[in-house]
Amino acid sequence: MGRNLQNGERLRPVDLARRHGLSTQAVRNYEEAGILPTAGRTAHGYRTYTPLHARALGAFLALVPGHGHQTATSIMRAVNEGVVDEAFRLIDESHAQLLEDRRTLQAVESALRDLEPTPASEPDAAVSGPGGTFIGPLAGKLGIRSATLRKWERAGLVRPRRDPRTGYRVYDEADVRDARLAHQLRRGGYLLEQIAPLIAQVRAAGGLEPLETALRDWHGRLSARGRAMLAGAAELEAYLRDRG
Template identity: 85%
Template sequence: MGQNLQNRERLRPVDLAREHGLSTQAIRNYEEAGILPAAGRTPHGYRTYTPAHAGALRAFLALVPGHGHQTATSIMRAVNRGEADAAFRLIDESHGQLLEDRRTLQAVERALRDLEPTTGPEPRAGAGPSAVSGPDGTFIGPLAVQLGIRPATLRAWERAGLVRPRRDPKTGYRVYGEADLRDARLAHQLRRGGYLLEQIAPLIDQVRAAGGLEPLEAALSDWRGRLSARGRAMLAGAAQLEAYLRERRA
């Protein structure tokens, strides 16, 4: 591709930068990162770019909103190395993550529809931390395994007010009743949806206080909207990437 680039219309770094409101340093950084193909050089050593470089920049900037900066960078590097299949695999993985996030949202919505305000029963005295879930409550280890997280994460959620387990009066072990399990599952699903602990805490407080799920409707609607925006951004990124691939083949 290098020889073809040299024979096409020459563009300066500032020409690429102006189209997107970037600095010329950003253009150089993108080139060094492999997002843009290597630039040509004038006899005096100045960088020269071509419409293909402009297409690469458009493709990258269009990919970022849907795939994120890191994945978009990896996609462009693969394309510029001539490894289109590797780039397509990255795109497939990103689409797979979006699908998984949609399934997560659906799971949250289903879980919320089934949730009822409950009070967990008193834990069984003398039970050890390795006890499994039962009618008297769940200990931190088994709950962490159920959620696929570390016990330290549950302790962090407790400090943030997301869960409020009781303490066994004899052993001091944390015991999670039904309401605590509900709150932990909600926190886990919302964290997977990209919400911060400080955003989740008031939602769970409102669910506790109101005894219902209405306070979460706005959050779920926002989450749904962000997933749709990512899907559309992926379509826009795909269109620009295809245009760049055609430019490289020309």
Template identity: 80%
Template structure:
């Protein structure tokens, strides 16, 4: 039966799965999720696909590395529903996020240069003797106090406690560390990867570990940009196939 189907230009789920390292169930799941167009059925109820479905699968798999699974799926659903403006908006949003991430990287590099020059942190409102409390610091960073407490539990910031009130007091070094953690989190770094960087910045190891992380970050952003180009090429091919 498979040979006859292929002779007629029709494909089975296994024909689409083969070459992509996918299971036939994954192909069926993609169809049910709207990532692939709906398949025709044989009189016996078996799914049959065409070159259009093959092009859709290639487009989706090419979009995932640059846009992520969820956004890639939303792009394909929009295309298959005929909502091209919605699909293009999603693509534009991913590119805007990549640009924002590049700007964030530049901000982190600026913070690193400040550390290299032993510059102090940006001025923050001082709420207590010799430092700032958790509320003003969280407000200055645009995060919640609970986030700072989470970073403290992870060892990323180490404020002292006011002897009279027991409140956390963040000195200049704590503020510097919080700023670095905040920027690295925006760049997508998990806490477990940030912890050794902050620890080594504090130690005699210097700033080399952070510089290496920034180099890796540059590489990941470049890889995402290139993946977006590859995804765009396959998406355009699919759009031409759809006509």
């Protein structure tokens, strides 16, 4: 293997474990999973590691925050098996996913900006009954067909109640908000299955205004992942360099 595997310095499993705040069993498990190169053995069968193993462990732990445990494991396994291009492909996929997540966030923010608030005190022209909006007027206001709203309902994007006397669908203020948000996201090219969890976040936040905090947190998580990927890349490059 790499030159540092033969540098003569021996490390015990406990040495690697203490350096990274792990248990010795975790170190052994990482080796068995292919995250670390195969350890040497003493005449009595005890594992011996080298600084290269320590570098591999550091690279793996640095990759996890940005790529997740499963992908980080696959990256290290590919490197240790000598299939470095596969490791690079996995890294590219993680970066592509991060970019897609950023685009999703931008689409949500754009959709929210495009939603013009309708003050509760002002009567909505689409209101066709007491306490709500019927499907026809709402569809007309959005410029879509009533069948589209029914499709969105089946997908869980809107949840109108039924008028107990007529059985007609009645959309309250939150339903109208969800329909408008779904309409904006559909115009942005998003699929219904992609929109549903975003609508659920709006509902969980209790509306659009509380969602601003969630969006800031979302930005923070994406930035943290980006920085973690940079840190992981630096450690992996150092490991690749030491492997020779």
